[in-house]
Amino acid sequence: MPESNVAEPSDRNEGEVSGAKVIAQALKTQGVEYMFGIVGIPVTEIAFAAQELGIRYIGMRNEQAVDICAEELGNNVRPAVTLLGDINAVTKQLLEEFDKIPWQYPPESKWWKTLREKMDSNEAASKELASQKSPPMNYYTVFYHVQEQLPRDGFIVSEGANTMDIGRTVLQNYLPRHRLDAGTFGTMGVGLGFAIAAAVLAKDRSPGQRVICVEGDSAFGFSGMEVETICRYNLPIIILVVNNNGIYQGFDTDTWNEMLKSQDATIAAPPACLLPNSHYEQVMIAFGGKGYFVQTPEELQKSLRQSLADTTKPSLINIMIEPQATRKAQDFHWLTRSKM
Ligand SMILES: Cc1ncc(C[n+]2csc(CCOP(=O)(O)OP(=O)(O)O)c2C)c(N)n1
Ligand SMILES: [Mg+2]
Helix, strand or coil, rough: CCCCCCCHHHCCCCCCCCCHHHHHHHHHHHHCCCCEEECCCCCHHHHHHHHHHHEEECCCCCCCCCCCHHHHCCCCCCCCCCCCCCCHHHHHHHHHHHHHHCCCCCCCCHHHHHHHHHHHHHHHHHHHHHHHCCEEEEEHHHHHHHHHHHCCCCCEEEEHHHHHHHHHHCCCCCCCCCCEEECCCCCCHHHHHHHHHHHHHHHHCCCCCCCEEEEEEHHHHCCHHHHHHHHHCCCEEEEEEEEECCEECCCHHHHHHHHCCCCCCHHHHCECCCCCCCCHHHHHHHHCCEEEECCCCHHHHHHHHHHHHCCCCCEEEEECCCCCCCCCCCCCCCCCCCEE
8 A cells, every 4th residue: 555645634532633733833822934844744734734824834855954962062173161052042141241241352462463464365365266267267266256246135055065165255145144054064955945945034024135055066966956946936046056077176078088988987987076067057947947057257247147137036057167176275174174
């Protein structure tokens, strides 16, 4: 017998209330307005119950979990002070203490001076890399052109390795809580879900506010099928896939073909390589959105301008970059490098 995804109707007595309704009512009482999920037992029943109470349900294609755990404190670097608790409560307590003893870091201290000098030299190095205009583009060229057109009130969502790390240093969000990315631990797969949540909120609360979702080509693979969700709810998200044919780095088509002449890809292809020149924009076109394949700064500028002007449809711009492009030299290792 085929397994059903919908719970059997129970032989409940009249006047009894289902667990799903209790959950939905509790969420409603807490002021929850949106719910994200994937149907299956018991989500189907809860989603129905929530919709009956006016909570909006967004059906997703992929799910992630979050937890708070004391053992995680100090997992990457040894902290000077550890704070365990709900972030809302801890922030409130900290602010109360600061009110009692007002304190400001001295603006002319050595630490501030070093920080300002470092910011200036970083900016100069990034600008130098971004000034390289002839194709294939590098990350900095791409991000400087995107930054030029980014709306000030836009949401920036991002994931990837080089894509997210370099993007963080160039793409500016001006409003608080308007940057959503894979965070310190860099868990891939969160990007499109974050973008959908931000776009649903924008659609209801501030129509016209845009969500720009900047994805590495590998990162896009983790939840790329959420493009169907984006098109189903017609959310005018702009997805930028920064495509270097790989994870951190890839190969160009000639190198890839040459490599496969003598050996099978399972033996010859480095694990970080993805298929060169993949047309990810076709995924968006398949579901009714707009897709662009760009290779030059001019094509990038034009497609982004068109995507920003169109508030009726989602779009995906597949941006080809130099497959061996990398970030500028780094002074520090990634935080999660083991200290054991
Ligand atoms: C769930 C999960 N699986 C695997 C990884 C390992 N990982 C780190 S970054 C990354 C993708 C990086 O490639 P891409 O998104 O193309 O960005 P690029 O560095 O090439 O710009 C992967 C798979 C991860 N961080 N999270
Ligand atoms: Mg990549």
